[in-house]
Amino acid sequence: MKQVRTTSAKSTIVETLEEAGHALSHAELYVILGNTCDRVTIYRILSRLVEEGLAHRVALQDGTVKFALCEECNTEGHHHSHPHFSCNLCSTVTCLTMEIPVVILPKKFKMEETSYVISGVCATCR
Amino acid sequence: MKQVRTTSAKSTIVETLEEAGHALSHAELYVILGNTCDRVTIYRILSRLVEEGLAHRVALQDGTVKFALCEECNTEGHHHSHPHFSCNLCSTVTCLTMEIPVVILPKKFKMEETSYVISGVCATCR
DNA sequence: ATTTCACCCGCAACAATGTTGCATTAAATA
DNA sequence: TATTTAATGCAACATTGTTGCGGGTGAAAT
Numbered sequence: 058m059k060q061v062r063t064t065s066a067k068s069t070i071v072e073t074l075e076e077a078g079h080a081l082s083h084a085e086l087y088v089i090l091g092n093t094c095d096r097v098t099i100y101r102i103l104s105r106l107v108e109e110g111l112a113h114r115v116a117l118q119d120g121t122v123k124f125a126l127c128e129e130c131n132t133e134g135h136h137h138s139h140p141h142f143s144c145n146l147c148s149t150v151t152c153l154t155m156e157i158p159v160v161i162l163p164k165k166f167k168m169e170e171t172s173y174v175i176s177g178v179c180a181t182c183r
Numbered sequence: 184m185k186q187v188r189t190t191s192a193k194s195t196i197v198e199t200l201e202e203a204g205h206a207l208s209h210a211e212l213y214v215i216l217g218n219t220c221d222r223v224t225i226y227r228i229l230s231r232l233v234e235e236g237l238a239h240r241v242a243l244q245d246g247t248v249k250f251a252l253c254e255e256c257n258t259e260g261h262h263h264s265h266p267h268f269s270c271n272l273c274s275t276v277t278c279l280t281m282e283i284p285v286v287i288l289p290k291k292f293k294m295e296e297t298s299y300v301i302s303g304v305c306a307t308c309r
Numbered sequence: 310a311t312t313t314c315a316c317c318c319g320c321a322a323c324a325a326t327g328t329t330g331c332a333t334t335a336a337a338t339a
Numbered sequence: 340t341a342t343t344t345a346a347t348g349c350a351a352c353a354t355t356g357t358t359g360c361g362g363g364t365g366a367a368a369t
Contacts, residue, residue, distance in 0.1 A: 062345050064337055081327080095348050100327065102346090118240070118247040118298045140286055145295065158284035160266055160299075165306035169271065172244045172284075172300045180291035188316055188365055221319050226356065228317095292354085 061109060066094050069104050071111070071126070080115050080123035080141070080150040115141045115150055118176055123150045138171060142180035151179070187235060188242070190218050192226050197237070204247035206241050206267070206276040241276055244302055249276045256269045264297060270305035277305070 073089055074081060081089070081123035086099050103124050115123045125141075140153045157173045198209060199215055207215070229250050232238035241249045251267075266279045268289050282301045 059363070060207075060337080060345065064336070064346060084184065096326095097328080097349080098347055105191075105346095114244070114288050116244050116246045118242050120242045122246040123256050142288070142292060153286065153289070155286060158286060160279070160281060160284060160301070162301070162303075163269070163279070163306065165309050166268060167304040167309065168301050169303035170244065170301070172298070172302075173226050174298045175286070175288070175294050175296070176298075177288075177295035178293040180289065183293065185365085186316070188363070190317060190319070222355095223320080223357080224318055246310095 061105075066098055067105070070099065070163065071106070072113070074124065074126050078150075080125035082121055082123045085123075093104050114146075115174065116172060117143050117150065117174060125150065125152055128152070140173040140175060142179065143174055143176040144182055145176055146178055146182040149179060149181075187271060191232070192224055196228050197232070198257065200238070200250065200252050204277075206251035206278075208247055209247045210218075237251075241300065243269050243276065243300060247264065251276065252277055254278070259299040266299040266301060268305065269300055269302040270306055270308055271302055275305065275307075 063110055069090065073086060077089075081094060082104060083099055086103075087094075090099070103112070106113060106124065110127060112124045112126050115125055117123065138157050139155060140157055141150055142153055143150045153175075157171050159171075162168055195216065196212060199212060204214075209225055209229060212221055212229075213220075216225065231240070232250065233240060236253060238250045238252050241251055243249065264283050265281060266283055267276055268279055269276045279301075283297050285297075288294055
């Protein structure tokens with residue numbers, strides 16, 4: 058098992074995600090962090106956060122990927138099978154605190170993971 | 184209203200999607216079409232197909248985007264609000280013929296579009 | 310059938326996004 | 340403090356998506 062190290066860059070990114078209160082893309086983090094953190098480092102830290110179960114990926118309808126901190130996850134079992142809401146106006150992505158409703162798959166299909174993203178207008182933007 | 188034109192490149196792409204029977208990414212189309220069609224042209228034709236309501240985009244969990252032909256769509260109302268299944272083994276994406284189950288959004292949130300992607304193992308791969 | 314017009318194609322160039330290798334830095338443990 | 344090794348920054352590369360433009364072509368009008 059590879060050792061995990063707490064670095065300032067990693068802490069900064071986690072804090073940034075916490076302060077934002079919603080998911081951020083690599084590009085957004087890059088802008089916020091300014092020149093305090095290398096572009097490549099951000100990629101690597103985000104990957105590591107996902108591996109370590111501290112964050113999860115959210116793929117939006119347009120193909121962009123955002124990263125959200127996990128609330129109730131650990132390395133064993135990730136429980137981020139909740140829907141995400143993506144605002145078309147302010148483009149913030151928030152986690153909805155509910156379970157994703159299940160669908161019955163056709164015969165012999167085996168489900169492993171589900172992604173449920175709703176886009177529209179968030180409460181702040183109305 | 185801009186006029187729509189039937190070109191050989193466009194027909195080829197539509198036929199390719201029909202023959203495949205499942206959604207294809209730009210990269211996959213580029214390989215299949217070989218050097219019969221320019222990379223940029225594929226991008227533009229796919230965009231146009233979506234605009235014209237002949238195809239719809241499917242964004243997978245990893246951020247890649249695939250394109251699927253619409254079965255019951257027209258320029259007026261798109262009815263591709265169905266779940267998609269993405270096989271982790273053969274990586275094919277198929278449309279599931281059912282409605283996406285709805286979730287109750289928090290107060291003041293307004294829904295406009297939903298994306299529901301299930302990944303796992305498809306019937307063919309088992 | 311020919312002309313005409315606007316859409317469409319291919320090419321080149323660019324922009325944005327993501328990856329890899331390597332030397333250096335720094336966190337954690339002894 | 341010294342040692343070990345994960346993590347960073349930089350450069351270089353690879354992939355993916357976009358834009359402008361000259362020339363080609365579909366389709367309607369003549």
